[in-house]
Amino acid sequence: MKASRSTLFLALILPTVGLVALLVAAGSGQTQPSPTTVKQHVVDVMAVDVQPSYQQQRLVFGQVEATQYTQMGFELSGTVKQVYVDDGQPVQPGTVLAELDTQRLHAQRKQAVAALDRATANARLASLSQQRIADLVTKKLESRQRLDEAEQSLAVANAGITEAQAQVDRIDVELSKSVLIAPYQGTVVNRQVDGGTTVAAGQPVLALQQATQRTLRFPLPSDKALSLMVGQGVTVLAADAKGHYGQAIDATVDAISQQRDPRTRTVDVLVSTTGDSEPLLPGDTLAMPLTRTVQARGSWVPKSALSSGVRGLWTVLTVAGEGAQEVIPVSVEVMFADGDRVYVRGPLSSGDFVVVHGTQRLVPHQQVVARTVDAKLTAGVR
Template structure:
């Protein structure tokens, strides 16, 4: 066989083999298609899809209330029954300060003394002048007695008798003036001693021995030893609802106790525009002067609404709030707009267009969407 004839034979054989393989592949595909249709026909219609499970949510029922109560705290301060900034009425050098800060003293206790070295000789000189005038008065009295006797006998004139009488009057007037000056020195001696005006605790000590204090300068600060009180500023409308003798609740050092209203001032504080209320603390309370105290007042607010847990709130746009309600006849959810009137930390008092008995999602309302089917569980 020649070379050209062998080449043509190989080309024809390749074409035949390619066609045979193609026919085999097409046949296999046709068999697969026919088999698939047969299988589908044998199994019939496909099974319906399984529905997604419902989300379980806890709900509470809406119970309308005519209003709510709110406890308001008003901060005040512990103060002594009386406070006195004690000082000498007259200026002078201080010689003794007999107490220290924190001491407890009884009424009449000597607290401090002033230098009186210039008053002692002045008083002695006045006593000497008084003695001299007393002698003059005695002489005038004797002279007047003799003059009266001589006048009765006709041996003395009336003029001599009048002179003796006026001399005695002048001496007695001089004695009265000296006694007044001595009394003035005694007053200055008395004012040179600071005396506790009542049982007291010594506060600040602002002067020491050797210091020259001006008249009225504070030497010691005294706090009355009587039980301390609390002063609280209240809004005028709340203070008007209280009366002397009412029992109120105060919080001191984390403890609640009952106190009695002692006084209610009739005027307003110019700075805070509040009225001061003074309360007596119960026996056994030992507050620190200047410490803070809280007066607790319960106020009733007449605003209809309902209570809900804080976790039931859902925040909307622009500060709006809503809750997720459950349809009365069904198991689907829908949003309901509400207004927050009050919160006590764990609960909120809401106002909204929800009928009594309506159910709202109590926790995590963001887990469900409006219109979603839910499984209701009453909490």
């Protein structure tokens, strides 16, 4: 009876002991010793420089204007005989642009010339009569009164010549006013009528703009406008194919308005480009960079050094120096963003080291290895 019990005990215990042995043997090869050292992150840091103010840059936009822009029309009413130019056509000074039908004026001129000839003939006859009567008066064969009458008749006849000549001159002026002539070198920008159209006096026929010069008009704050001087060189910026204003063009201040715009409270400054610059067309938009000094104590740091903070603030991570250091978070306020750098205000001192990038991988009070780098802070224009 005892033998059967011992046999049953061994039958239950031995498989259990064997299973435990197999499990121990299976796991013995996968066990690893617990690490004795922790790998520390290497972070790039830069020294900050606290300053009392910063330069704020922004762009003021202006437009290109033609130095001269003329709506050209006839001083007389009439029918347009022909318009000799088209939109976009360049013209030189003295080029005939358009002409009125002048048949009526030519007929009037013939009439005025005939009246002038008649007045001239009358004056010749009056002169001869005056000379004869003067001889008779000298010989005491005619009264002095007849001589006075002859002299006055001659004066009337001469006045008739002057009047008739004035009529001819008036018609000649009207004939000259029946032709539109380009007053300067320019380009036709808007042809509004065609031949055969009846126009009123002063009605625009075409628009002409000067081609050789361009004026740039910038509405500037009064303090900036009045700080400039006529003849002073300035820099304006043209947009590239992507719309970025970075192409610098040299320009010169031509005039400064002495009147403030009542709507924008700005003062217009007119400048012209100098040298061989890119071709500008009226209506193009250019920019003028302006700089003003803002008194605010702070320092420039890279945008990549910022991480979100609380209550509208931002956080930068600082370390005490190079080597093994502890990361300390510092709350800062962003005052101005310029390119890939920002001007921040907070409890930073000159010489403090700020983590340049990779702040999202770090936590406060983490142990890191800091190395100093020369961070390039690129300024942009806003």
